[in-house]
Each structure stands twice: as structure tokens, then as C-alpha cells.
Amino acid sequence: MEQTIQKRLSVGGGSWVTVEVYGEPDAPGLVVVPGAMSDAHGWRHVAAAVDAWPSVTVVNRRGRAPSGPLTSAYSLQTEVEDLGVILDECKGAQALFGWSYGGLIALLAANERPLRQVMAYEPVMRPFGRHVLPDLRAAEEAADREATVEIVSRRIAGLDTAQVEALRADPQEWAALRDLSGPAHVELAALNSAPPPDEVARRAVRVDLIIGQCNQGTAPYGTSFDDVRRRVARAEVHVLPGQGHLAHIQAPEELGRLINGLAADR
Structure with missing residues (x-):
């Protein structure tokens, strides 16, 4: 799937976020939320490998160009609210995927609004x-x-x-x-600094949690993954063989195939 458009969305407080859309810009599809030390550009190969939805929208979270600044009022809740603006723009979004910090943001967003499907690759949470x-x-x-x-x-x-x-x-x-x-x-x-939630993704119809085989049961990513898993009432756990935390860089096509295979309508 090829990138077709970039959009800029105001999120209030003097900041903004941009999204890069692959495929059909106005079709409901998958929204991807990168984590720390990552941006939409770093997820381009994964987005290109995903074809289970007619569109893939990759978020450039605030704090990374060409999106706006974090601002002094920044918090984890700020990220959840920003994602809400993006989901409102992507009307009819069928699925949400988050990686690392972005995985936690995606799971928390599913506490605040009903979502058909949420996928999270090695989400992290306090005290990570x-x-x-x-x-x-x-x-x-x-x-x-x-x-x-x-x-x-x-x-x-x-x-x-x-x-x-x-x-x-x-x-x-x-x-x-x-x-x-x-x-x-x-x-x-x-x-x-955010209080650890008792439950995440409580309004999602389906939750898929993904961990790289190399990180199972090991700190910091595997143990944080386990902390998150205990806070999801129902979730399928999937293992990406031979990979660690940076699968989107080291094995983007494999990760893309896994995401395709998890599409709820398949």
C-alpha cells in the first residue's frame, strides 16, 4: 500500500498532530500509534505491508516533526485525547494498533470509547x-x-x-x-506519573496483545507486557518469532503479515 496523503489536525493548547495515510484516504481502516523514539516515517515499511484494511493511518504524535510541541500541560491523558481527535477524523476506523508507549495509549483510548479491535505490540506501563x-x-x-x-x-x-x-x-x-x-x-x-489503571481496553470488542519471542518473560519489555496483560479482561496473546522490541525496523514485513492475520473480519 502506498502513502497517499498527509493531514494536519489541531489538538488544542497550541499544538497539532499530523497523520500519514496509506491507501484510500476516506475509507475506514487501521490507525497505527508509534511509541517513544519513533515516528510515522519509521513505520512506513509496516504500513506498506498491511493490506487487510483499505487504509492505514500512521500517527506522528506531538513532539516529533512535523507535528507540534508537547506543551507544558503534557501528560499521558494528553496522548489519549490527541488520539481521540484522530479517531474522530478517521470516521469508521475499524482497528487500532499501538507499539510500546503507543500501545498503552491505544489501550487506554479503548477505555474511553468503543472500538472494534485494539492491537498492541509490547505495550509498556509504569514503572517502566x-x-x-x-x-x-x-x-x-x-x-x-x-x-x-x-x-x-x-x-x-x-x-x-x-x-x-x-x-x-x-x-x-x-x-x-x-x-x-x-x-x-x-x-x-x-x-x-500516571496512576496505573485497574483495567485497559475495557470498551474494545477484541484485544490482541503481541510480544516478540526474544522478550518473553524478560525485563524490561516482557515484564511490562505481563503487567499490561493482567489489566486486560480478555485478550489473545500472539508471539512474533525471532523478534524483539524493534520488529517494525528489523522485520517490518513479518510484522505486517501478523497484523494482516489479526484483522477481525478474516
Whole structure:
């Protein structure tokens, strides 16, 4: 599926979000919500691989270009409200997919409105990453994007030196990570300051939770996944073989096939 249009939507408070639409712009379809250190561009290959719906709308959440700033009133609830604006624009959206932080946003949105289907890949929730908040704040105050990427890569994602150096060896990839790291501290602080919900996705007809095989039962993503799973009254759990948290980058076609296979009308 090819990208056909980009839309800009006002979300109030002096900010805005953009969405990139693949397929038929006015047809109901799938809405994709990326997480931290990610944007709509990073999900283009997954969107291109998805064909179970006539359209795929990928969100550029606030805080990443060309969307607007987080603003001083930013919170996890801000993200849920922004997503509500997007879903109102995408009238008749049939399914919602979120990754990581975006997965939690999607599941919380299904507390506030009825949704036919919600899918979440390794959603995270409090107390995810709380131990690095002081260092992320120091890096933000120093405007040190290099340090922010290092903290997220090593101390949250658990990448070793060789893996981090492999990322750094690709100047374009490293520059993209630096650009995307701007909201990292504020987003992680918002995630950890929100009271943990007793239940998520309670108004969704169907919930599909996805975890990469490499992260099953291991911190931080597998254990946070388990925390979320306990808060979903009913959900099917699916495992993506051979993958970890970055399946949208390392295996976008495989992830796209899995999403296609989960389409509720198939």
C-alpha cells in the first residue's frame, strides 16, 4: 500500500498532530500509534505491508516533526485525547494498533470509547524505565541528545556496546535517533506519573496483545507486557518469532503479515 496523503489536525493548547495515510484516504481502516523514539516515517515499511484494511493511518504524535510541541500541560491523558481527535477524523476506523508507549495509549483510548479491535505490540506501563529518569532529565537540561540516545539504548532497551556502536556506525540512523530523542524524558516522566489503571481496553470488542519471542518473560519489555496483560479482561496473546522490541525496523514485513492475520473480519 502506498502513502497517499498527509493531514494536519489541531489538538488544542497550541499544538497539532499530523497523520500519514496509506491507501484510500476516506475509507475506514487501521490507525497505527508509534511509541517513544519513533515516528510515522519509521513505520512506513509496516504500513506498506498491511493490506487487510483499505487504509492505514500512521500517527506522528506531538513532539516529533512535523507535528507540534508537547506543551507544558503534557501528560499521558494528553496522548489519549490527541488520539481521540484522530479517531474522530478517521470516521469508521475499524482497528487500532499501538507499539510500546503507543500501545498503552491505544489501550487506554479503548477505555474511553468503543472500538472494534485494539492491537498492541509490547505495550509498556509504569514503572517502566523509572530508574533512568534523573539522568534523562539531566541530559535534557544540557540539550545533550547524544546522551539521551545512549541512556535509552543501553539502560532501557538493554543494548550492548556492539549493538549501540552498530547504530552509531550508520550516520543517518543515529541522526534520526537523536532527532527523535527530544521528548524522551517528558514522555517517560508522564508514563511514570500516571496512576496505573485497574483495567485497559475495557470498551474494545477484541484485544490482541503481541510480544516478540526474544522478550518473553524478560525485563524490561516482557515484564511490562505481563503487567499490561493482567489489566486486560480478555485478550489473545500472539508471539512474533525471532523478534524483539524493534520488529517494525528489523522485520517490518513479518510484522505486517501478523497484523494482516489479526484483522477481525478474516
